[in-house]
Amino acid sequence: AKSEGRNVYRFFEPGMDAMVRARRALETDLEAALRRQEFELDFQPIMNIASSEIVGAEALMRWHSPARGLVPPDDFIPVAEEIGLIVPLGEWALRNACTVAAGWPDGLRIAVNVSAVQIKSGTFARSVISALAFSGVPADRLELEITETVLMDESDTVLKTLSQLRDLGIRIALDDFGIGYSSLSYLRRFPVDKIKIDRSFIRDIDKRDTAAIVRTVIGLGAQLGITVTAEGVETEAQLEFLSREGCVEAQGYLIGAPSKAADINPLPKSRAAI
Ligand code: C2E
Ligand code: CA
Ligand code: CA
Ligand code: CA
Numbered sequence: 001a002k003s004e005g006r007n008v009y010r011f012f013e014p015g016m017d018a019m020v021r022a023r024r025a026l027e028t029d030l031e032a033a034l035r036r037q038e039f040e041l042d043f044q045p046i047m048n049i050a051s052s053e054i055v056g057a058e059a060l061m062r063w064h065s066p067a068r069g070l071v072p073p074d075d076f077i078p079v080a081e082e083i084g085l086i087v088p089l090g091e092w093a094l095r096n097a098c099t100v101a102a103g104w105p106d107g108l109r110i111a112v113n114v115s116a117v118q119i120k121s122g123t124f125a126r127s128v129i130s131a132l133a134f135s136g137v138p139a140d141r142l143e144l145e146i147t148e149t150v151l152m153d154e155s156d157t158v159l160k161t162l163s164q165l166r167d168l169g170i171r172i173a174l175d176d177f178g179i180g181y182s183s184l185s186y187l188r189r190f191p192v193d194k195i196k197i198d199r200s201f202i203r204d205i206d207k208r209d210t211a212a213i214v215r216t217v218i219g220l221g222a223q224l225g226i227t228v229t230a231e232g233v234e235t236e237a238q239l240e241f242l243s244r245e246g247c248v249e250a251q252g253y254l255i256g257a258p259s260k261a262a263d264i265n266p267l268p269k270s271r272a273a274i
Helices: 002-011 014-035 073-082 086-101 124-135 148-152 155-167 183-189 199-203 208-224 236-244
Strands: 039-048 053-065 069-071 109-113 142-146 171-177 194-197 227-230
Touching (some): 014 073, 039 086, 053 073, 086 124, 109 171, 124 142, 171 183, 194 208, 208 236
Parallel strands (some): 109 142, 142 171, 194 227
Antiparallel strands (some): 053 069
């Protein structure tokens, strides 16, 4: 190991060497984590604002590493994407989320986050179809949340895959809407059923300009026949604004934090029941 270390020093600065080794260790741990079943899903409820009913939940991945503790998805998903692990990991999430949702009352939808790497893998449509068949969840109860990066390149492959899934009745949601570069042009080119307004807009909804943007996105959704969901709703004032402006759905700590499936299985029918 000593001579290896010396070799590395010839190519990297000392600080760089430490970074490279930390990164390698993270990759090794991540690869082992799937085998060791260290991943779990939490579920966060999504509410229809007009009826105050819970209409579904979003699956959010959690890594409980014995060595590192609870690692947030923003820290490990990008690494899993770079080393290709996101493909089996994403398949696991899809299958697991659908299996849990199969036990929910009729009509409640399950939303699953999907990374660009998965959609471009070529096996994606097949793995979605297999997760539905395995769990018995009907296609119209599954929602796939994608971000702009999914739509950025290879748009032909992506468009074909998304259209194929949509033909089965699966819904496509555009996540983190508004923070990207050309969200509007994607709405024109890709079949989208839902947009999720990024939580940074909801956080600043009491500012005049941000309020105007949110109001406009809600109007845009109404005109295009696209469901608009507000993310990161934390206060009654934010929910009141969204309700007044006709936003269809809300998600955030005010409605419910992500929690174990058992806590929300079956999901409460309305906020009054929480
Ligand atoms: P996202 O898809 O935008 O998920 C929403 C994030 O906002 C979640 O963070 C959630 O816990 C958090 N959140 C929900 N309500 C509130 C609120 O009221 N206030 C605030 N401040 N935050 C709220 P989380 O669970 O840490 O996930 C972070 C990101 O990791 C997700 O962002 C998503 O991009 C990614 N991710 C999570 N699970 C998966 C997965 O299974 N596959 C893929 N590809 N990405 C995932
Ligand atoms: Ca999401
Ligand atoms: Ca989001
Ligand atoms: Ca995000």
